[in-house]
Amino acid sequence: MTKNCALGNSEGFYNAMPRKFSGAIVRAALGVALAYGALPTCPFAVIGQEEDEQSYYKHAYSIVDLPLPEIMSALPELQGLQPGTNQQQLPDILTKAGEAVVQAYEDLRNVAADEEITEQQYGYNGRLLDTSRHHFGYLITVDKAPGEEVLHEYRTNARLKPVEPESAPQGFPFTTNSASMWVLFHPQNRYQTNFRYLGKQSVEGQDLYVIAFAEVPGKAAVTGRINLQGRSALLLYQGVAWIHSKSFRIVKMRLDLLEPQLDVALEQLTTEIQFGEVRIPQATAALWLPQAVTVTTVNGGQLFRNRHAYSNFRLFTVKSETKAAASEQAPPRR
Amino acid sequence: MPPRKGEIFDGEALRRVTAFCLDSSHLSHSEAAGVQESLTRQGQSRKLSERLSWKLIDNCSQADAVARVYYLGAAIRQVVEAGGLRSSSPKVQQEVDPVLVIYDKAALRLYYRAEGSPIHRDARYPLADPLAMLAKDLRTMNQ
Numbered sequence: 348m349t350k351n352c353a354l355g356n357s358e359g360f361y362n363a364m365p366r367k368f369s370g371a372i373v374r375a376a377l378g379v380a381l382a383y384g385a386l387p388t389c390p391f392a393v394i395g396q397e398e399d400e401q402s403y404y405k406h407a408y409s410i411v412d413l414p415l416p417e418i419m420s421a422l423p424e425l426q427g428l429q430p431g432t433n434q435q436q437l438p439d440i441l442t443k444a445g446e447a448v449v450q451a452y453e454d455l456r457n458v459a460a461d462e463e464i465t466e467q468q469y470g471y472n473g474r475l476l477d478t479s480r481h482h483f484g485y486l487i488t489v490d491k492a493p494g495e496e497v498l499h500e501y502r503t504n505a506r507l508k509p510v511e512p513e514s515a516p517q518g519f520p521f522t523t524n525s526a527s528m529w530v531l532f533h534p535q536n537r538y539q540t541n542f543r544y545l546g547k548q549s550v551e552g553q554d555l556y557v558i559a560f561a562e563v564p565g566k567a568a569v570t571g572r573i574n575l576q577g578r579s580a581l582l583l584y585q586g587v588a589w590i591h592s593k594s595f596r597i598v599k600m601r602l603d604l605l606e607p608q609l610d611v612a613l614e615q616l617t618t619e620i621q622f623g624e625v626r627i628p629q630a631t632a633a634l635w636l637p638q639a640v641t642v643t644t645v646n647g648g649q650l651f652r653n654r655h656a657y658s659n660f661r662l663f664t665v666k667s668e669t670k671a672a673a674s675e676q677a678p679p680r681r
Numbered sequence: 682m683p684p685r686k687g688e689i690f691d692g693e694a695l696r697r698v699t700a701f702c703l704d705s706s707h708l709s710h711s712e713a714a715g716v717q718e719s720l721t722r723q724g725q726s727r728k729l730s731e732r733l734s735w736k737l738i739d740n741c742s743q744a745d746a747v748a749r750v751y752y753l754g755a756a757i758r759q760v761v762e763a764g765g766l767r768s769s770s771p772k773v774q775q776e777v778d779p780v781l782v783i784y785d786k787a788a789l790r791l792y793y794r795a796e797g798s799p800i801h802r803d804a805r806y807p808l809a810d811p812l813a814m815l816a817k818d819l820r821t822m823n824q
Contacts, residue, residue, distance in 0.1 A: 406706035413787045421789040603789050609751035614782055615791045648794055
């Protein structure tokens, strides 16, 4: 039997990352109960309205097409890159990175953590106008029912009950779903994306392979969705992944829109995700999860930068969820 | 209302631009035609061309930067006809703010953004304001 596996977050939540993920249509068609953003790890078909929406990106000129000097000029974080001379290594790197993604997905358990969001709003000429801080809980749950696996990400209150957080009144909505962006490299999703080996880079003592990627309009199933100004727009991505040269785990990702989504005045949406190993005493294997995420947005000329930091990772059990729910319903102490 | 102005997001990159192209793939045919004509006509304008030295080319893969245009706030605004007292019902026009955005070829970085004064959506030269802002901002930046 083919296993249905997917990643997503709960209905009504603003998707993290640069997105509020789409996939609702795809998932509904497959009977997977996801609403906003889900990141399918299995090769879902792109159908109907979403396929039409992907045509918005059909003229996109992506990082995969760009000459290397221009990529390096556009992305200062590539300073020190030793350019690859050809693409011969690419299939092997993608295969091993795909295996690492599959392993990370299998190791994943229900996890709770603390999330601190620092939101900065900038004005003309990069002047910082406002900074605000917000604290939330962060929850990843993995439903591993027979024949179906779905990963959800939630933002929660202190009692681990999902909340729909509001950003500052003038802020850009908070995003989620950072944990799961590596599914772009899942072996069964790879056909949805064009990849290019850029070279090797040493970052903080780690030797990393640097891979550029761009989703293919008409094929992409790992998509985002954003609702702004009363309009809804599908988001496709391009970006760069830094892959550890020995473990082949994705250490860092940078995602940009495949093309600005001007239907909703989304002029830029850049998400930088730092992944790392998380050891939880009760978990049998170390987990591979986001440690920090920075989302930079230019929406209607307004620049926002939201930094998400995660800490205090621990296993999340049904027992703790029940307890949290019960305590929330308990009358206040006098 | 404060004076409208452009915003430079990456001055160094802007300084390196010598040739740019227009990506109008997200616009309707008539909008794209209007924007193209606006760029061509105003690029030929002596006043503007003296200040905006960029060359407009067709092939985006050969360009240093890509310009995109969109219309912000496509809300219906009521515009009372001149001498509106003669008319009991105000004339309703669809006005939008034309926005010019300049990117690198792959849209990894936003270089520049300018938002023009409200215009009718079918205005013949929708980019008059944003292009003038761009020229002015480039001149100021290079001084």
